[in-house]
Amino acid sequence: MNRYAHAKRMLVAIDCIIFGFDGEELDLLLIKRNFEPEKGNWSLMGGFLNEDEDLEDGAERILYDLTGLKNIYVEQIATFGKVDRDPVERTLSVVFFALINIKDHDQEAVKAHNAHWITLGKKPKLIFDHDIMVGRALEHLRYNAALHPLGFELLPEKFTIPQLQKLYEAIYDMKLDRRNFSRKILSTKLLIDTGEKDNNSTTKKANLFRLDKARYQQKFYSFWHFMPDPALPESL
């Protein structure tokens, strides 16, 4: 008996959760759909996997299409496979998660796809199971940014420590102590002082740092334990 013969072929979609950071809050790049199904509603950027295309290549194609960017941070999060998740036809969706510096993207491409940066707090309801996907991606970001130096992917080449702190505060939706944060970050030796100052500031100008890329590679899996444990009720 040939096991392949009787198995069902099905559609495979790729959906991308694209995070950016505007300096204050986390943003998502979302599409206002001008095509069916669910025309007029909000969704993630996505597309179907091509016949002759590796999965990761498909994700990169879709991200490039929308943002004009290559070599950005992309990670596969999970595959969603409920039978009826797409009302048109059974479709699996492999979900990828991308971190980009919000200043870098191609404005024309974004406009052409009718895409918009939307603050996480103001996210509209999305189609299908896309809301659940975003939830999972945020979980993933929180989980991983505490263990690996992921945050840098969301910042420009040169950044200040207070900027980095704001990013972490946005990711975890909590306030952090400025002094301890700075000490902790510097103790990783992942940052190199460029000697330059941040001229955007109106008060004391902060030092601009850049990432030590070699050390970043080396330390990716031994980042520090960043967040305090979430406070849980001590029932018993």
Add this chain to the structure above:
Amino acid sequence: MNRYAHAKRMLVAIDCIIFGFDGEELDLLLIKRNFEPEKGNWSLMGGFLNEDEDLEDGAERILYDLTGLKNIYVEQIATFGKVDRDPVERTLSVVFFALINIKDHDQEAVKAHNAHWITLGKKPKLIFDHDIMVGRALEHLRYNAALHPLGFELLPEKFTIPQLQKLYEAIYDMKLDRRNFSRKILSTKLLIDTGEKDNNSTTKKANLFRLDKARYQQKFYSFWHFMPDPALPESL
């Protein structure tokens, strides 16, 4: 234009990495294939996703088929999607990872599938990209067992602290200090002393503990930082 019409439908497989613990080392449940393709070679347990079946249900079906077990710990790890990963026909594989107590499985079912428990250290070469999948699963286990109380899934209902320690030593392939381990584990308050003793021991009989299930649920995401940071060369 209908985007669905021109997209390619493809096969979707599910492959399961099944970990067990024999008291000394980590084991994998592997299949010696008595069917084509790659008949006679070793592979993971797997199958095709059915038309009317959710992804997770498919994984549970396959695991139940082989082990006779339900309600075991299952997690989706990743989807593998290289164009030529299956030489017969393009097939995506969604990989799941399961932890079971090695004593529990249905011997008959295992035999019927020509499956065998094999110590991780003696793993034969597997077909297709299954070796890479196992590598990823081990990574996942190491990563997550340090952050969540996963280890308990691999042990029987009642277990001793030295048993648990041996399990962690097997997962991380390192020796741990008996005294510090015990203190650390007990400080989580996740274990309840049953008052019973382990009669298998030939010397001093260790206390048997069981998991505090309620507290386990509660603390799943705030497990302690288990492993010391991997020692890295301090270049610079």
Add this chain to the structure above:
DNA sequence: GCAAAAGTGTTAAAGCTACACCCATGT
């Protein structure tokens, strides 16, 4: 000179590591 933001220092508590010592069991 004042307000606002950034950089540096200190100290007490908590957690971790590396040990030593005692107890229970089978031979």
Add this chain to the structure above:
DNA sequence: ACATGGGTGTAGCTTTAACACTTTTGC
């Protein structure tokens, strides 16, 4: 009684959290 493995205690070190003070800049 002794060898083996299990349970508990402690001292010193490191890390962390919480806090105060000083510096730079624009107005």
